[in-house]
Amino acid sequence: MNLSYLDRFSGRLVAPLYSTIPIRSQRTDDIAIEGRNLNFSFPTRHVKAVPILRDCSIRIPSGQFWMLLGPNGCGKSTLLKILAGLLNPTSGTVYVKGPKSFVFQNPDHQVVMPTVEADVAFGLGKLNLTSDEVRSRVSRALHAVGMSDYMQRSVQTLSGGQKQRVAIAGALAEACKVLLLDELTTFLDESDQVGVIKAVRNSLDTSAGVTALWVTHRLEELNYADGAVYMEDGKVVMYGDAERIKSFIEARQSDYIKQINS
Numbered sequence: 001m002n003l004s005y006l007d008r009f010s011g012r013l014v015a016p017l018y019s020t021i022p023i024r025s026q027r028t029d030d031i032a033i034e035g036r037n038l039n040f041s042f043p044t045r046h047v048k049a050v051p052i053l054r055d056c057s058i059r060i061p062s063g064q065f066w067m068l069l070g071p072n073g074c075g076k077s078t079l080l081k082i083l084a085g086l087l088n089p090t091s092g093t094v095y096v097k098g099p100k101s102f103v104f105q106n107p108d109h110q111v112v113m114p115t116v117e118a119d120v121a122f123g124l125g126k127l128n129l130t131s132d133e134v135r136s137r138v139s140r141a142l143h144a145v146g147m148s149d150y151m152q153r154s155v156q157t158l159s160g161g162q163k164q165r166v167a168i169a170g171a172l173a174e175a176c177k178v179l180l181l182d183e184l185t186t187f188l189d190e191s192d193q194v195g196v197i198k199a200v201r202n203s204l205d206t207s208a209g210v211t212a213l214w215v216t217h218r219l220e221e222l223n224y225a226d227g228a229v230y231m232e233d234g235k236v237v238m239y240g241d242a243e244r245i246k247s248f249i250e251a252r253q254s255d256y257i258k259q260i261n262s
């Protein structure tokens with residue numbers, strides 16, 4: 001099996017960084033997300049800018065669900081915001097298939113309309129669709145995230161996990177090709193956490209060509225991923241098979257515990 005990628009810049013087949021790409025949903029040479037040699041510092045007035053991303057590169061194949069992990073403060077959210085176009089890198093290049101959507105950690109920042117149906121339809125206003133088309137897109141998107149029965153519900157009455165799923169449905173209704181998901185399960189209990197992650201997995205399995213990059217600290221979530229990226233200190237240090245990255249992080253954590261107990 002050829003596990004190389006077609007390099008978009010040189011047109012050559014190149015080996016993926018550090019590891020092979022696991023193929024679960026589909027084999028593809030098509031890249032949905034790519035950042036190359038990204039550098040970023042937050043501007044400061046008084047002190048010299050501290051580098052946050054250092055020559056950081058990432059590439060994610062189309063139609064797959066990948067996770068981005070790493071210690072607190074290593075730059076995961078910053079990288080995601082650069083990929084979303086919410087921040088500009090100091091240098092480096094970014095390619096992300098559009099339309100794309102950034103889903104925030106706190107769904108209250110994203111779910112804005114009074115009912116579930118109105119909220120999922122909110123972003124469709126700009127697309128000049130007939131009301132039948134709007135209804136059909138809303139219904140398909142809610143089905144993909146397992147929220148069909150909640151269409152008429154007031155968003156105020158939903159749990160955190162249900163709100164997250166409504167936010168994801170909004171992106172799917174707009175036919176987003178890339179979902180950038182920033183620690184969606186941080187504030188959720190275990191059942192909501194599993195509900196949201198299954199909703200993303202199901203959205204990818206049922207909507208052709210949608211790609212998701214999911215920032216998380218929860219190693220158990222890697223069970224749902226097609227691949228993973230591990231960052232440290234502003235750089236991608238490991239890339240590829242989710243199980244291998246899980247074992248690597250577990251070994252790191254166990255070394256750390258041994259160190260503090262010694």
Ligand SMILES: Nc1ncnc2c1ncn2[C@@H]1O[C@H](COP(=O)(O)OP(=O)(O)OP(=O)(O)O)[C@@H](O)[C@H]1O
Pocket residue numbers: 042052070071072073074075076077078079
């Ligand atoms: N607006 C800002 N101004 C200055 N520094 C910032 C700003 N936002 C983030 N940082 C710093 O950038 C670094 C990377 O932050 P980022 O949020 O990307 O890390 P992270 O890996 O997502 O962390 P966590 O896992 O804790 O969410 C941190 O040191 C953080 O303090």
